Amino acid sequence: MSEQRKQERGICELYETDPERADALLFGRRWCSDRRGFLKGAGLATMAAVVGGSIPFHRNMPGGLIPAALAEETGAFEIEGKDGLRVLNDRPVNAETPPHLLDDDVTPTARHFIRNNGLPPGDYTPDGWRMTVDGEVDNPLDLGIEDLQSRFEVVTLRLQLECGGNGRAAFNPPASGNQWTLGAIGNAEWTGVRLRDVLRAAGMRDTARYTGHYGRDSHLSGDPERDAISRGMPIWKAMDPHTLVAFRMNGDALHPMNGAPLRIVAPGWPGSVSQKWLSRIWVRDRVHDGQKMGGMSYRVPRYPVEPGQEVPEEDFRIIESMPVKSLITSPMSGHELPRDHRRLEVRGHAWAGDRAVRAVHVSYDFGSTWHQAELSPPPNPYSWQRWRARLEFPQKGYYEVWARATDDAGESQPFAVAWNPKGYLNNSMHRIAVRVPV
Known part of the structure; x- marks a missing residue:
């Protein structure tokens, strides 16, 4: 177990510096030969074995992405005083919080993300600092x-x-x-x-x-x-x-x-x-x-x-001010409504760097129509803002709920953002899956 955990944590470190090589080591050279991320041959079989099952939508997976099943295994690396974070790297320690654990208006310390660039000091005591x-x-x-x-x-x-x-x-x-x-x-x-x-x-x-x-x-x-x-x-x-x-x-x-x-x-x-x-x-x-x-x-x-x-x-x-953004914190992606229910409350947070959020809209038909959410004012500038929306789905089936925030300068989240070499400022719309059985 310890050897397996050590290996997985090492892969996380490799993903930070060379994601394409990490893909090659985990899933085979053919996985990373196609820049669009299509899996072929042995690469797909290897990944399926790693995550424990077939991957119906493997063609949609981008290269350089650590599969969630593998990332969850690296979560065995525990950080004292933190709960539920997904560890991306252990040297330096970097860990993020799944969206459904960010539903609180005030993020608990145990669920606040960690971003380190080096090794923390050995002494944190305030006396003498x-x-x-x-x-x-x-x-x-x-x-x-x-x-x-x-x-x-x-x-x-x-x-x-x-x-x-x-x-x-x-x-x-x-x-x-x-x-x-x-x-x-x-x-x-x-x-x-x-x-x-x-x-x-x-x-x-x-x-x-x-x-x-x-x-x-x-x-x-x-x-x-x-x-x-x-x-x-x-x-x-x-x-x-x-x-x-x-x-x-x-x-x-x-x-x-x-x-x-x-x-x-x-x-x-x-x-x-x-x-x-x-x-x-x-x-x-x-x-x-x-x-x-x-x-x-x-x-x-x-x-x-x-x-x-x-x-x-x-x-x-x-980079100075961060762009407008929103997050769906409830329900968790993959939510299935009870039988004979078609109504759902969706909620989350929105923020906009140096600006304020003016509106949040949600869609369940892949952006064809939009419904305005209830948006609460922030308790003070620079706090994120709570939003809520009540949706009624027209029939049974698979849906995606999309959230789109707009700031007070009129800028809205896009479906996709322009690429940049270091992968900064991705404020594309958050989407979750919802299933309506009947």
Whole structure:
């Protein structure tokens, strides 16, 4: 059992760096010879053996996708304090939450996704933890958590965090990186101080343009001279009253895998901006150039590109606000109504980066007609919004319920998104299967 688990976890690591080679190792070379993902010959037989049965719709499966049955086996890797997450990788630890476990208005800490870039620090205790603020400031700061609590107003906000690669598994041809499906999103209740208050206390100079963030996690190589990740944000985003330096999550200490004891929460932007295990904020007079700020990291082409096309590095832009998106959290996909029932309540959440959600619509006839859902206002900006819809199906059969959110600028979720080399910003509509027996 331990050897099998070790092997599966290794495949997850391989999928992060080379999904096509992972397909070849698991299912045979012929599986990945066709860029559209069609299984042929021995490849299909091998996959069927792995997942424990035939796959009627194998022609629809994209290359680079870890089959759910196999992914569920890797879930045997347990993370203390987490419940129900699907582990994608164990070095670094990355795990997502199935949509039906994200139905709470406030995401429980046990069900909040994990995205790590390096190895977490060994000590998470708040006593003795220090954070410095330096660079383009007149009054450099050296603060402990007690200093933050005593010197600045403490606030509690519901804020959504989403990985920039959430939805990457749906891209075809496959994009390298963790093969997130839908669950790299959470909406916890964060307690901390406003980053703008800290920056004002440091006396930012007129030359301040960007922040650079550093944490105590270490690079996977073990090289102390290399950072696992060091990203930042424009000063205007840092000064937003909803951008926090947080030390509590859902009324308790931060979970170690969610950045204990101190982190940034920059809601509405890729989660990579929200540095975990925070130890330093460097105020810069230019765009920060730390680890994973350049190349293709958290960047997308400035113009539409053909799937698989190579794009010059200078033609990429840094991702800022995340796009409008929605999630169906109830019922779970594959739901079957009781006999003699054709009515169903569907519910979920919607969010829109720096914007607000204006409307959510659902369809059960593959997008031919749409029904407007009831949409609740957020408790504060940057929290996701609850929506509900009551559907009545016209006859028995197989249905797909689609959800489509529209933001306050009029932008709506598409059926499919344009491909990009790193598989970012997939905000295509979420769909679930529903069966009506009679």
